[in-house]
Amino acid sequence: MDRSDEIMSMSALVSSLRAAGRHHLSAGTFVVTPVTGSYLFRIEQFKRIQKMLGNGTMIESGTFRVGGHDWRIRCYPNGEKGHEGFIALYLVHASHDRTGDATADFFMSILDRIGKPSWSDGEAQIPEEIDDETEGDAQNFSIRGDRWGWREFMKVEDLDDEEHLKDGCLTIV
Numbered sequence: 333m334d335r336s337d338e339i340m341s342m343s344a345l346v347s348s349l350r351a352a353g354r355h356h357l358s359a360g361t362f363v364v365t366p367v368t369g370s371y372l373f374r375i376e377q378f379k380r381i382q383k384m385l386g387n388g389t390m391i392e393s394g395t396f397r398v399g400g401h402d403w404r405i406r407c408y409p410n411g412e413k414g415h416e417g418f419i420a421l422y423l424v425h426a427s428h429d430r431t432g433d434a435t436a437d438f439f440m441s442i443l444d445r446i447g448k449p450s451w452s453d454g455e456a457q458i459p460e461e462i463d464d465e466t467e468g469d470a471q472n473f474s475i476r477g478d479r480w481g482w483r484e485f486m487k488v489e490d491l492d493d494e495e496h497l498k499d500g501c502l503t504i505v
Contacts, residue, residue, distance in 0.1 A: 369398030370505060373405040378502035381409055388413040395426050401434045402427035405504060406479065415483045421504065422481030425473035437470040442496050443503040450495060451486055
């Protein structure tokens with residue numbers, strides 16, 4: 333159904349109600365317009381950083397804006413505590429205190445040496461063990477969960493210098 337069908341449907345509904353004797357009516361339509369965006373997070377000398385940082389230590393991208401909200405990518409090069417041996421990646425809602433809740437359908441990938449996505453993982457998870465009954469891929473970023481992502485995005489041992497690192501840099505999109 334396109335938007336003109338929705339407007340006609342609302343008009344038809346109001347006409348019907350007026351015909352039924354309801355003359356003081358108001359009507360409105362709420363439309364959500366999806367917004368898209370991409371961000372490249374380049375981590376220079378990734379292997380060196382990985383050796384310097386311990387398990388549970390994170391690095392974050394700069395802030396970027398999509399859909400009126402500020403976001404960051406958070407990376408744990410040696411995994412979060414309890415998830416050693418994995419690279420963890422999260423999308424962090426960085427402006428909740430100013431912009432309120434947000435819903436986002438997102439994915440992340442590690443780019444190969446020529447800039448093509450070469451490693452992606454399944455559905456994003458909230459870091460804390462919260463029962464989430466949300467269907468589909470869209471995640472709700474709220475005070476209850478301001479970040480979503482993957483605790484075990486990729487095994488550290490699967491990160492191949494030749495395939496995934498260009499000039500020693502890891503690039504996440």
